[in-house]
Amino acid sequence: MNFAWAKPAGVAVIAALALAACGRSDNGSSADAEAAKKAAQEFLIENSKAEGVTSLPSGLQYKIVTSGPADGKSPDSNDLVSVHYEGTLTDGTVFDSSFGRGSPAVFAPDQVVKGWTEALQLMRKGDEWYLYVPPELGYGENQAGPIPANSVLVFRLQVLDVADVPGGHKGGTAANG
Template sequence: MKSFFQLLILFTIFLFPSLLSATTLSVAERLELNQQHVADMLAHPEVLVTASGLGYQEITAGTGARPSELSSVQVYYHGRLLTGQTFDKQLAPDEPLEFILHQVISGWQEGLQLMREGGTARLHIPPELAYGAHGVPGVPGVPPFSFLVFDIELIRVSGFRRD
């Protein structure tokens, strides 16, 4: 039992602060990380950077319809911060999330309209197309001024579509 407490104390003193600092950044550090990420996106020819600042990286080309803002879509997704911390993903791995495209953040609206049904992509969403200066409180939450990275598979498009 004594060794368990010794390990707990070592974790608390040495490991926990380093894990916390890896995911808890000051606003200035987050903004600097965002700038570096934009530079990295611009340096990679496979990432299309749109006029709004969205980074779109097609992983697998789809062959179906493209959604419009009024389309209902089904997706699998995984969202993380630039630190690598997962902050969101669909709850059940076998149940895609379904929503009308105009009901989500601007980065998803723009990025999903670049995809075709059956395709997968990575969206690099700057704070102004996501949750901006407010972030999303909670555990794990999205801190203010967070750049978000989503891996998305567009399963189905219904309703008004662009072909």
């Protein structure tokens, strides 16, 4: 496989992941945190009833926008993936977008939040999904930059390419986040 697409984007993604980790902080108010947790639960309950939404045992929800080829490659936990994505809060506030930057992101599924790790290993090259990531599979009780504590994260995620890296495994337990 040609990894040429991974080199320039890889540095940018590593920098972005490092900055996101630095932006984490504890939530200032336990009342706010509890209200946000309740709002997240209510959103996910209602969203699970929406047409086309699949709920997984972990709490992750997704909706398929486009399916790639049936024989498309699915990454394991440490393969490199090239993706386009846009992340929003449930109110539609965009907090990050590779589409907006005009440059896809490259990383291994085990380098992102647990919800992405799980979803990416179910997706194939060419798939585009909406992900609804519950707080416990995202940043949980931590604020991450512009993302408040206990937030449901909504992503439009498109898998552009998958590059095999030896030594991975299927499963969502190795994620950082």
